[in-house]
Amino acid sequence: MxxxxxxxxxxxxxxxxxxxxxxxxxxxxxxxxxxxxxxxxxxxALPGLVDMHVHLREPGREDAETVETGSRAAARGGFTAVLAMANTQPTADTAGVVEQVWRLGRESGWTQVQPIGAVTAGLEGTRLAELGAMARSAAGVRIFSDDGHCVSDPLLMRRALEYVKGFDGMIAQHAQEPRLTEGAQMNEGVVSAELGLPGWPAAAEEAIIARDVLLAQHVGARLHICHVSTAGSVEIIRWAKSRGARITAEVTPHHLILTDDLVRSYDPVYKVNPPLRTAEDAAALRQAVLDGTIDVIATDHAPHPAEHKCCEWTAAAMGMVGMETALAVVRLAMREEEGFGWDQVARLMSRNPARIAGLPGQGHGFEPGxxxxxxxxxxxxxxxxxxxxxxxxGRNNPFAGxxxxxxxxxxxxxxxxxxxxxxxxxxxxxxxxxxxxx
Structure with a gap:
């Protein structure tokens, strides 16, 4: 054609x-x-966008999303490739499951779907998943993540980093110290104290990032930090990069602009993991986008059935949808930031994620061929x-209206x-x- x-x-x-x-x-x-x-x-005209962090829910939660519907949403959002997280049912922790997701994406044909494999079997954090088998599968998995759960055991995290280094794979960490966030409902701070909701301290994210950048540098492996949300995390990542660690990091559109003040409404559409933080955190994230500390803007598209969001706050699921509105929201969030133009959009939402994820057909310029x-x-x-x-x-979009x-x-x-x-x-x-x- x-x-x-x-x-x-x-x-x-x-x-x-x-x-x-x-x-x-x-x-x-x-x-x-x-x-x-x-x-x-x-x-x-921009190179097709690449989303490094989406939840397509299939197999197992087709009431929330399917590869077909998620791929259609991606196309409408300008994404020509998406990377699908492993927290499906069954978990994408074997060659068979990642190949199923990969083939569903191919057959859909609306966007390129690349599966992310689980780090640990069943996302349970006790033993490594079939990392080598997933890497050798038709899906050619190179990124592994227990997103939704943190690989909290430091020895297991070290072993995972060492294992994937052998084929230049990468671990994408969901940075959340579980003991510090038991029962947490929102960001720990002034608003959580006023509302009486159990808080999620910034230190719970920052402690895991600090540990993991040291582990990654120690073994010389690639580490990607998912959905960075605090100013302290930015400083740790900036420090790690200055030491030459093989670290990359992403931020979501919603963490660039939304804050924990919205939780005062008790509307569960604002319940997300990691939680919405303070205005100071959002400002630090925007600056990190500008100065290159953060490499990627990714949506963390997380659809849920209506009944999982239309309920009281404490019972609601965590997550927001975002692929179809990501570009518009990023432009809104960064509109007052000097130096943020279309080339920066292409760098953060196309070129960098394509390079980090190892997608050779994506993230190109406009040269012939x-x-x-x-x-x-x-x-x-x-x-x-x-x-x-x-x-x-999914209809759980926090930017409705x-x-x-x-x-x-x-x-x-x-x-x-x-x-x-x-x-x-x-x-x-x-x-x-x-x-x-x-």
Missing amino acids: RIRIAGARVLGGQAQDIEIADGRLAEPGSAGRPDLTVDADGLI AHANIVLVDPGAPHTIDPADSASL TEVDTAVHSTFLYGHPVVLDGELQAPHPASKEDTWPL
């Missing part, structure tokens, strides 16, 4: 035409007569976020338009064939 994208501003620069032929970018004027021309006047994973963004599309207008099964001005116009997955003018089109036509490029 030959496609001409006419007049797009690549990374916010001058308007130019982008040509796609057979799934790759072509020299301008070389692709011949296009089968499809997309008018991109006023639109920004590169895989045509592209998102077109309308920076002047004011609208109100409405969870009902979602491809995801928020006014934003950025919208995804079109998403091209390996040269195929899966979204045009904000509407889902059709999955990649080769998704069920051996020629599928993923």
Whole structure:
């Protein structure tokens, strides 16, 4: 298929035409007569977004999300690749389960789905999962995480780091000291004291990060810190990077802008793990995004059935959805931060996550020959976020009713338009064939 994208501003620069032929970018004027021309006047062209942290729930919790519905949501959000966390039922702790998720993603064809394997069997933190078998599987797993649970045993964490180092794998840690957070319902601070809710101290996150960066440096392994949420965590990561540790870190859009003051409403949509922190923490996270201490913005998309959120605070599940609104929320959160432009969006939401996750077809620039994973963004599309207008099964979006001005116009997955003018089109036509490029 030959496609001409006419007049797009690549990374916010001058308007130019982008040509796609057979799934790759072509020299301008070389692709011949296009089968499809997309008018991109006023639109920004970015490399397809890559989300390093999503929960697609399948297998086992298809009432919350499926690979199909989550992939559709990803495409609408401009994501051409997502990495699916292991806390499914059964847990993605064997080659069989990660291959199931990988094949479901291939067959869906809306985005590239790469499974993340569990670090420990059943996420129970007592013995290592089948790390080598998952790495050797068709899914080719390279990132392992017990997300939702912390690998709290330091010896087990060391062994995991040593094991994955052998094939340049990576451990993605959910930093939460379990004994310090027993029964915790929100950030520990002034608001938790006033509301009488058990608090979750910042030190519970920071202590695990401090331990793990030392372990990672000791064994020379790769460590990724999931959903960083405190100013103290930023300082520890900054220090570790200054010592040459192989550390990367992510932040979510919601931790960049939302604070624990919202818990005063007792609306469970604001209940999340790690919890919303203070305004000072959010400001430190935004600065860390600007100065490169934080490498990736990832959504931690965590859909739940309505009954798990429409209940009293203490009984509610933790988690928020976010793939379809991530780009708009990031732009909203960073709007007053000087120096944050479209190239920074591409770095944090495409190039860095693709590089860290080892996805060779993703995160490219716009040079001829590169895989045509592209998102077109309308920076002047004011609208109100409405969870009902979602491809995801989850409606637990904390930004419901928020006014934003950025919208995804079109998403091209390996040269195929899966979204045009904000509407889902059709999955990649080769998704069920051996020629599928993923």
